[in-house]
Amino acid sequence: xxxxxxxxxxxxxELDTPQLMLEQDAFEANxxxxxxxxxxxxxALRPHAKAHKTPAIAQRQIALGAVGICVQKVSEAEPFLEAxxxxxxxxxxxxxxxxxxxxxxxxxxxPDAEIGVCIDHDTQLAQLHQAVMGLGNxxxxxxxxxxxxxxxxxxxxxxxxxxxxxxIDAGLVLGGLQAYHGKAQHFRDPLLRREAINSVCxxxxxxxxxxxxxxxxxxxxxxxxxxxxxxxxxxxxxTEVQPGSYxxxxxxxxxxxxxxxxxxxxxxxxxxxxxxTRPGQRVLDTGLKSMSAESGLPGLxxxxxxxxxxxxxxxxxxxxxxxxxxxxxxxxxxxxxxLIPSHCDPxxxxxxxxxxxxxxxxxxxxxxxxxxxxx
Ligand SMILES: Cc1ncc(COP(=O)(O)O)c(C=O)c1O
Numbered sequence: 001x002x003x004x005x006x007x008x009x010x011x012x013x014e015l016d017t018p019q020l021m022l023e024q025d026a027f028e029a030n031x032x033x034x035x036x037x038x039x040x041x042x043x044a045l046r047p048h049a050k051a052h053k054t055p056a057i058a059q060r061q062i063a064l065g066a067v068g069i070c071v072q073k074v075s076e077a078e079p080f081l082e083a084x085x086x087x088x089x090x091x092x093x094x095x096x097x098x099x100x101x102x103x104x105x106x107x108x109x110x111p112d113a114e115i116g117v118c119i120d121h122d123t124q125l126a127q128l129h130q131a132v133m134g135l136g137n138x139x140x141x142x143x144x145x146x147x148x149x150x151x152x153x154x155x156x157x158x159x160x161x162x163x164x165x166x167x168i169d170a171g172l173v174l175g176g177l178q179a180y181h182g183k184a185q186h187f188r189d190p191l192l193r194r195e196a197i198n199s200v201c202x203x204x205x206x207x208x209x210x211x212x213x214x215x216x217x218x219x220x221x222x223x224x225x226x227x228x229x230x231x232x233x234x235x236x237x238x239t240e241v242q243p244g245s246y247x248x249x250x251x252x253x254x255x256x257x258x259x260x261x262x263x264x265x266x267x268x269x270x271x272x273x274x275x276x277t278r279p280g281q282r283v284l285d286t287g288l289k290s291m292s293a294e295s296g297l298p299g300l301x302x303x304x305x306x307x308x309x310x311x312x313x314x315x316x317x318x319x320x321x322x323x324x325x326x327x328x329x330x331x332x333x334x335x336x337x338x339l340i341p342s343h344c345d346p347x348x349x350x351x352x353x354x355x356x357x358x359x360x361x362x363x364x365x366x367x368x369x370x371x372x373x374x375x
Contacts, residue, residue: 006355010362012271013336018290019271020351021338022366024358026265027057027247034229034246035064037261041233046070046089046222048244051345053370054354055083057247068114070242071370074102079369081110089116089222091178091242093124093144093152099375100131107137116140116175119163120153129170140175141167142222145207147200148181160207164216176220179204180242185227188256197231204237226253230261250344252295269301269338270347271355272316274331280320282306282331286339287314292346301338303329308339 004016012021038045047061048070058069058080068087071077077088094100094117107115117139119125125141132138143163146153154160160177167174184196200223208218224232224241232238245253248268256262272286288311291298297308300318305325310317316339320326331337341347348354349371356364 006353006362006365008362008364012357012360012362015271015336015355015362017271017273017336018286019355020290020348020353020368021269021271022248022354022356023265023267023269024356024363026249027267027356030247030249030264030267031061031064033264034243035061035066037230038233038241039065041230043233043238044240046087046240046242047247048072048091048225048242049080049370050076051244051348052247052354053348053368053373054366055080055085055369056364056366057354058085059083061247067240070244073374074099074106075373075375076370077106077115078373081106081113083369086110086112087114089142089175089178089242091118091180091222093118093120094128097127097131100127102375103128103139104131104135107132107135107139111137113137114140116142118142118144118152118178119167120144120146120159122163122166125163125166125170125172129172132172138172140173142175142178142220143167144178144180145203147179147203147223148196149183151182153178157207157210161210161214161216164211164218165214168216174216174219176218176222176239177204177207178222179238180223180225181228182225185225186252186256187227190256190259193228193256194231197228197235201232201235201237208237226264227256227262230259245344248344248348250295250347251299251340251342254299254340266299266301266340268344268348269340270298272337272339274333274335274337275315277331277333280323280326282318282335282337284316284318284337284339285314286316287312289313290347290350291316291339291341292343292350294346295343298342299340301340303337305329306331
């Protein structure tokens, strides 16, 4: 028998599992909340699409007021361009001339697209320059600063100023600065997050001042994720923020609270089926091949008194915390259970589509068109 594809109008109980699900009301509430907070803070919202890889989500974010999106790889930009999205920042460096050539091809195929890209080395700039020389539509080039992540980015002020000057000397458009502190997003303690972003802002302000002293205008300062966006937004320094996970909301981000601006709803779940039972324990048909677990075990949506105790390739084991819990929620063979992924990005990347649902029925099926595009 062939696989049963999800169908609009179908009840959730009829779904074959595992199935990646998006609860429409929670998703809409998350998008509205983030957009309103950015509006109130006076910063642009450029959501990171690496979290969802789904053009229909990006279109909804833009319809609500986002200026465009971020992607992490050039190939990832392609399905979004094909879906009509025209303002994209590749919030990353390009790994070699082949990627620069791919970017050139996209700029040529989509002449009305505004695409930005980050650099932290002269060689990247030279490769980019060589690839886009002579094009009518050129990319904006942003200098990335390492503001505490210890990953990519210029590590000191002189290097940042040098790179910005080189962009201008090469006849390319300086798009501004990217300053993203990834580790700080996940600090559990709000004070640590605040301290980290204060330090980020000091570094960014110094670079901006040094550039302005050389009469180099900085058109945008971009960065931030779901864990700290409110701090960068309130800094008076950042012109846009790049949160991604807020739209879906995983267990890892739910653990960092408790500020009201961090309260997003779990819109993303993985529908699973009880495939084996024994007293106090159930086994679900969902494992690492449908959900990542490098950020911890998944959570259980709307199921009190049970907890996830283990996950392997194709199984997830849950246990009742008490005899009463099992009586209240017996979970017989075939029962459907919604798991909340601990980390949304790598989980989404394991699926071909998102099943959107509202009031227990499927309302849409959205292709995860950028799935697997990591070149
Ligand atoms: C450059 C950049 N910006 C923004 C984000 C924010 O993403 P999220 O809100 O999903 O943590 C990330 C995530 O890794 C990133 O790498």
